[in-house]
Amino acid sequence: MSRRIIACEVFKPYLDKLFEESGIETVDYLEIRQHDHPELLARSIQSIIDDTKDVDEILLFYGLCGNAILPLVSRGIPVKVLRVHDCAAALMGSNVAYRKRFEGNPHKRYHCLSYGERDDEYFARTSPEYRKISEEYGEDNADYVFAMLYDKFSTPVTYIKLGLDGEDAQIRRKEEGYYSVIDGNLDLLRKMLKGDDDHVGVTLYPEHKFVGVYDYEEILTTIKQHHDDEKTREE
Amino acid sequence: MDQAFYEELILSVTRGKVKDVDRLCREALENGVSAFKILDDGLLAAMQIVAERWKNGTVFIPEVLIAARALNVGLAILEPYLVLGNQKPKAKVVLGTVKDDLHDIGKNIVGLMLKSHGFECIDLGVDVAPAKFVEAVKESGAKVVCMSALLTTSMIHFTEVVQAFKEAGLRDSVLICVGGAPVTATFASQIEADIFEPDAVTFAEHLERRLA
Numbered sequence: 238m239s240r241r242i243i244a245c246e247v248f249k250p251y252l253d254k255l256f257e258e259s260g261i262e263t264v265d266y267l268e269i270r271q272h273d274h275p276e277l278l279a280r281s282i283q284s285i286i287d288d289t290k291d292v293d294e295i296l297l298f299y300g301l302c303g304n305a306i307l308p309l310v311s312r313g314i315p316v317k318v319l320r321v322h323d324c325a326a327a328l329m330g331s332n333v334a335y336r337k338r339f340e341g342n343p344h345k346r347y348h349c350l351s352y353g354e355r356d357d358e359y360f361a362r363t364s365p366e367y368r369k370i371s372e373e374y375g376e377d378n379a380d381y382v383f384a385m386l387y388d389k390f391s392t393p394v395t396y397i398k399l400g401l402d403g404e405d406a407q408i409r410r411k412e413e414g415y416y417s418v419i420d421g422n423l424d425l426l427r428k429m430l431k432g433d434d435d436h437v438g439v440t441l442y443p444e445h446k447f448v449g450v451y452d453y454e455e456i457l458t459t460i461k462q463h464h465d466d467e468k469t470r471e472e
Numbered sequence: 473m474d475q476a477f478y479e480e481l482i483l484s485v486t487r488g489k490v491k492d493v494d495r496l497c498r499e500a501l502e503n504g505v506s507a508f509k510i511l512d513d514g515l516l517a518a519m520q521i522v523a524e525r526w527k528n529g530t531v532f533i534p535e536v537l538i539a540a541r542a543l544n545v546g547l548a549i550l551e552p553y554l555v556l557g558n559q560k561p562k563a564k565v566v567l568g569t570v571k572d573d574l575h576d577i578g579k580n581i582v583g584l585m586l587k588s589h590g591f592e593c594i595d596l597g598v599d600v601a602p603a604k605f606v607e608a609v610k611e612s613g614a615k616v617v618c619m620s621a622l623l624t625t626s627m628i629h630f631t632e633v634v635q636a637f638k639e640a641g642l643r644d645s646v647l648i649c650v651g652g653a654p655v656t657a658t659f660a661s662q663i664e665a666d667i668f669e670p671d672a673v674t675f676a677e678h679l680e681r682r683l684a
Contacts, residue, residue, distance in 0.1 A: 275653060277529055301624045304654040322624045343574045343599045345623065366534075374538050378488040381541055382534045385577060449659060451627040 238432070241289045243282060244298035245269060247324045247351045248426065250401055252298070255427055264298075269352065275305035283309055286316060296429065296438075300327060301457055307447045317438040318447070319429060320456050324349075328397045330422035336453040338395065338419065347395040348416070350404050397421040473500050478513050481546075485518030488538035490545045497549040507553035515546045516588060523673035533577065536673070540581050547588055554590070561592035563683060564614035566605060568596035569652075570629040575622035578652055578672040582618060585676040591616075602629065602636035609637075609646055616679065621652040630655075631663050647682065651675065 244252060246266040256262060265285050271278040282297065286309065289295055295314055299306055300321035309316060321327050325347045326335035339345050362383065371379035396416040398404050408416055428434040441447060445459045477500065484492040493515075500510045522539045525531040565586055569579050576598050583593045594612050596604055605617055617637075621627050630650055637643045649667040650660050660668030667682060669675040 273532060274529055301654075303622075304624060304656060307656060339625065341572065343572045345572075345625070370534050370538075374488045374534075377490075378538045378541070382537050385537050386533065449624060449627070449654075449656075451624055451659075453625070 238294060239292040240294045240296055241265070241285075241292050242296045242298065243267070243285050245272075245302075245324060247349065248298045248327070250351050251328065251399060251423055251426055252430075254399070254401060255423060255430055258427075259430055272302060272305065275303045276308075278302070278305040279308045282306070286310075286314075287312055289314055294440075298327075298426070298429070300324065301449060301451075304449060306457075307449065309441065309447065311441045311443045311445070313443055316441040317429075318441065318457075319425070320437055320439050321425070322453075322456060324352075325395070325397060327425050328399065328421040328423075329419070330424045332453050332456065340453065344393075345395075347397060349397045349421070350399070350401050350407060393417040395419060399423060473503060473505055478517070481510070481514035482518040482521065485515060485542040485546065486521055486535075486539050488542050490542050493542045493546045494549060497546045501549070501553065507550040511547070511550055511554065511588060515543050515550075519543055519585065519673050523671055526673070527671065536581065537577060540584055543588070544584055547584065551587075562590045562680065563616055564592045564594065564612050565616040565618055565679075566594045566596065566608040566612065566614045567618035567620070568600035568605060568608075569598040569620045569622075570626050570633065571599055571601050572629065573621050573623050573626035574598045575620070575652075578622070579618070579620040581672040582620070582651065582675050585673060586679070589676040589680060591676065591679070602632040605633050606636050606640045606642065609642060610640075615645065616647045616649065616683075618649045618651070618675075620650075621655065624654050627654060627659065630659075630665070634663050634665070647679075649675070649679070 242262055242264045244264050244266055247269050249266055252264060267281055271281055286295060292314060295316045297316055297318040300319045300323050302323055306318055319327050321332060326332050328349055329335050329338065367379050367383060370382055393414060394416050396408055396418045398418055399421045408418060425437050428437045439457055439459060441459050444462050446462045447457055448460050449457050477496070481493065481496045484496060497510055501507065519539060522531065522536055526536055567579055567583055569576050583595050586593050594608055594614060596608055608614065609617060619630055619633055621630065634648060637646060637648070647666045649669060650665045651669045651672065655668065657668050667678065669678050
């Protein structure tokens with residue numbers, strides 16, 4: 238079965254690890270930053286879907302991701318997406334593990350190897366984002382933005398460890414207590430690549446649309462589109 | 473004050489120049505300009521521009537925060553002049569971010585805009601359990617409830633809040649409004665919310681029209 242793989246760049250080191258088992262495949266990676274604006278992320282993904290021809294399926298390594306995937310349509314080739322709220326569940330290996338960790342816990346900030354560097358890129362006062370805001374709107378406004386966006390979430394960050402090179406060094410770079418380290422596993426991603434477990438993904442067929450369920454088990458599903466939906470989408 | 477004044481005020485809000493916003497608002501008041509005119513033609517006009525840019529994807533959360541902060545500075549100066557004798561607020565609104573969610577930027581902007589439009593806000597904060605929304609309505613007599621979430625894992629709690637109001641026999645007494653980045657019109661309809669508003673900046677106007 239031929240396929241095209243589209244993935245968030247957060248999955249790159251993990252897919253590279255899995256490709257050591259299964260054979261290297263080409264992946265279209267999109268920047269993590271696109272999650273900041275879900276509508277733009279949806280358009281980026283849709284653009285690649287629209288551009289895809291002559292394969293049997295498209296594998297999309299995204300979850301609900303803030304509902305960014307809801308507007309996607311299949312142009313004839315089925316699109317299979319991870320049955321998860323976000324990448325943390327995918328890297329923890331199951332929605333059961335994700336629920337155990339995060340249900341009832343409002344402090345849901347997490348990191349992993351490919352995301353961890355973003356602490357310095359995003360959250361630190363030395364980050365490019367801070368410098369950009371500071372240059373455009375002044376340091377006072379930059380401090381305000383960072384306090385509003387990031388400071389309140391400075392509780393221990395869940396670090397999902399998958400046994401890859403670089404993780405220990407990354408964890409050690411932060412002060413003690415910054416991370417709460419848990420073991421993830423690649424089972425969910427592996428099953429998605431192998432295609433031997435229907436429940437790890439949700440497949441979007443032509444003339445269907447994604448619908449969020451928002452629990453910790455089904456998460457999302459698909460239903461047949463009505464004619465009005467298509468008209469609204471075109472508008 | 474002439475058009476150039478309002479253009480300067482609008483620019484100061486959108487650029488987050490809080491000292492200039494402070495100065496310009498005071499200057500206008502000293503010159504006898506109505507606080508309502510400064511609010512409508514200056515501060516709120518600026519937020520309209522920000523809302524448009526947000527919709528177009530030309531600004532992001534930092535720019536919205538910066539402008540909202542400047543709006544807040546101006547509003548604090550105008551507020552004493554906006555209260556006219558015994559004028560009642562347009563309505564009381566209970567607002568909060570639902571359980572298991574700490575995000576409050578959108579909620580705070582909604583609160584700010586509601587205040588600017590003459591509503592009284594009872595802000596419950598974040599990680600708010602369904603029962604707390606009901607309790608706040610019972611205590612305050614509020615007719616509007618605004619719920620926000622930024623995580624898809626939190627959206628399930630919207631359903632619980634609606635259910636809590638039904639069980640308390642209060643569902644028909646309140647307008648339930650929902651918003652937040654992942655919230656969709658389809659979802660709002662599924663949970664039987666009365667108002668879905670994807671734009672925190674323009675929600676207050678939407679509510680005014682609904683209540684009119």
